[in-house]
Amino acid sequence: MLEEQGFSTEQSLQLIQEMIGKAKRSYISRGFASIVWGVLIILCSLVTWAQAQFKFTIGFDIWLLLLLALIPQIYFGIKERKSKDFVAHDEQTMTFLWTAFAICIFISSFYNGMYGPQSFASLIMMLYGIPTFITGGICKFKPMILGGIICWVLSIVSMFTPYTTDMLLMAACGLFAWLIPGIILWNRYKKQQAANV
Amino acid sequence: MFKELDPILHSQLRLAVMSLLISVKEAEFTFLKEKTNATAGNLSVQINKLKDAGYIEVTKQFSNNYPQTICKVTPVGVNAFEIYVKALQSYMHPNSNGQ
Numbered sequence: 001m002l003e004e005q006g007f008s009t010e011q012s013l014q015l016i017q018e019m020i021g022k023a024k025r026s027y028i029s030r031g032f033a034s035i036v037w038g039v040l041i042i043l044c045s046l047v048t049w050a051q052a053q054f055k056f057t058i059g060f061d062i063w064l065l066l067l068l069a070l071i072p073q074i075y076f077g078i079k080e081r082k083s084k085d086f087v088a089h090d091e092q093t094m095t096f097l098w099t100a101f102a103i104c105i106f107i108s109s110f111y112n113g114m115y116g117p118q119s120f121a122s123l124i125m126m127l128y129g130i131p132t133f134i135t136g137g138i139c140k141f142k143p144m145i146l147g148g149i150i151c152w153v154l155s156i157v158s159m160f161t162p163y164t165t166d167m168l169l170m171a172a173c174g175l176f177a178w179l180i181p182g183i184i185l186w187n188r189y190k191k192q193q194a195a196n197v
Numbered sequence: 198m199f200k201e202l203d204p205i206l207h208s209q210l211r212l213a214v215m216s217l218l219i220s221v222k223e224a225e226f227t228f229l230k231e232k233t234n235a236t237a238g239n240l241s242v243q244i245n246k247l248k249d250a251g252y253i254e255v256t257k258q259f260s261n262n263y264p265q266t267i268c269k270v271t272p273v274g275v276n277a278f279e280i281y282v283k284a285l286q287s288y289m290h291p292n293s294n295g296q
Contacts, residue, residue, distance in 0.1 A: 007207075007209055009202075009285045009288040009289055010289070011209075012207065012212060012285050013282075013285055013286075013289070015209060015212055015213055015216065016212065016216045016282065018216075019212075019213050019216035019217045019220070019232065019233075020216055020217075020219070020220045022217070022232045023216075023217050023220030023221055023232070024220060026221075026228075026232075027221075085224065085225035085227045085228040085231075086221045086222075086223065086224035086225065086228045087221060087222040087223045087224070088221055088222060089220075089221065089222045091222065092222075
């Protein structure tokens with residue numbers, strides 16, 4: 001417990017560092033949303049690839065799973081926000097960023113309907129890179145910065161590949177932009193929880 | 198000559214509270230209590246001192262029928278904190294700023 005007594009300049013600086021460190025550790029993300037989206041993007045891409053490659057259909061649009069996944073995401077997001085007793089500096093920025101991304105993805109589904117799926121994957125992968133790269137930059141989280149860059153590189157590659165290959169590239173985007181960073185965040189969160197026990 | 202340290206900030210609990218509030222946009226009383234391990238009474242007194250100095254804003258509201266105290270550092274508080282840290286650094290490295 002902190003006492004009201006005189007203390008040295010070294011102790012002051014130590015205390016400042018300790019408290020800033022404690023605050024930072026409070027807002028380590030669980031990476032849950034990132035893992036869910038990573039898995040879904042990989043699953044939807046691979047199923048779409050398999051349907052095109054092996055000429056069969058599963059009878060419904062697999063990408064509708066993304067819409068269904070939104071419901072638990074929103075529910076857990078609101079629940080987590082309510083249980084938190086602080087607001088981080090960049091929370092509002094993140095909310096605006098990912099809302100803008102969701103709106104762009106929604107609008108792009110009309111683009112797909114009008115212009116067909118051939119150039120759609122390149123556009124989507126380019127969009128995937130934007131929030132991932134910015135989030136990584138704001139949070140100083142290198143795996144997400146790298147994930148964003150990989151999305152853009154794969155977007156360029158997909159301009160020269162057939163639609164079926166594009167789906168494999170999109171699965172790779174899900175892996176590098178969300179699943180791997182999400183697993184790293186989850187491990188960090190678990191380590192922090194273990195350290196707090 | 199050494200800069201004088203701000204007496205409002207040069208207190209362990211008040212400095213801890215300011216360091217926490219600098220790191221977040223805003224925080225509830227419970228967050229500050231948990232991180233500083235202070236008693237509710239002592240923390241309340243120190244928060245009031247910071248509020249009276251104009252370093253933090255304190256908002257009291259109800260959430261799900263429970264009282265909630267939200268604290269947020271003000272621009273005056275940010276400025277005072279920066280001056281305090283610079284003064285501390287000048288104490289530790291007296292030659293680095295020509296003093």
